[in-house]
Amino acid sequence: MTDVFETDDPETDAGATVLEVRFTGDEGRLDRALALALPDLSRARLQALIAAGAVSLDEAPVRQGSAAARAGLYRVAVPPPESADPEPEPIPLTVLFEDAHLIVVDKPAGMPVHPSHGHARGTLVNALLHHCAGSLSGVGGVARPGIVHRLDKDTSGVMVAAKSDAAHAGLSALFARHDIDRSYIALTRGAPHPRAGRVETRLGRSTADRKKMAVLRNGGREAITDYATLRVFGPDGRPLAAEVRSTLHTGRTHQIRVHMAHLGAPLLGDPVYGSGGVSPVVREAVAASGLTGQALHAAVLGFVHPVTGEALRFESAPPPAMQALAAALSAL
Incomplete structure (x- = not known):
């Protein structure tokens, strides 16, 4: 009873x-x-x-x-329901470009892009609402004003947000056509094999763990990543780690993280796709660097301004933790 x-x-x-x-x-x-x-x-x-x-x-x-x-x-x-309307917060932003239509920022690692369960505050949206003083496009909905693409919470780097509805529509069309230049820098466990190439797979929810994405034989969505190994750390025949540049041709959830793991070189610091199998010396280097999530940085974002037609390209250096880790790995 x-x-x-x-x-x-x-x-x-x-x-x-x-x-x-x-x-x-x-x-x-x-x-x-x-x-x-x-x-x-x-x-x-x-x-x-x-x-x-x-x-x-x-x-x-x-x-x-x-x-x-x-x-x-x-x-x-x-607990009480969280407000559907994100609040403006005076969070410092590194602004790379801004006009009446859009804003480009260098998002730090550890900052969620938009409010979600467990992250009602401290997000990029909260910061943008304060910085832009209400001028963000409302096309993305109440919780995601101005957001046309996203980075994982622990992925740092260049992002663009729309301030006008015209820019939002134009940027969304560019992303839908994959007419965007997006390059990422990652530090991986071991090195991908082969050292450079293209990965074309289907990505979807893992059947074993619904919180993870996986390469699927059937179903899912097309995912294409070009990659090149920039540096190998440790013996060339048996590398301990590597620095890899990836260029996205699609924008699937966790795409680079899953594709690098699929190639046998998961990202260092990735708690979902690559937490095991790290050598003791690399594990020590990760701990000493202060890295708190996957070693992944959105280094380049290039596109044609959807309103003015101007060709724009932005570059960002990896954050201090990734730079410290790369320096430590280069000494191995």
């Missing part, structure tokens, strides 16, 4: 709603039982709350949704 109550609790995070569910017998899996008892919360949402420590049984945190629902009082602390 199940009873459900909604309470206010000063011990929880401000604004959280605490739902109490009392199970009196065998209810099967916990996440499934809670989803049945709390129909306003999906099973996936409850699994996330359990993983975040927001669910407890008789005051003790529960960490596994697959565990059996035991008799007792479960408490589910549901």
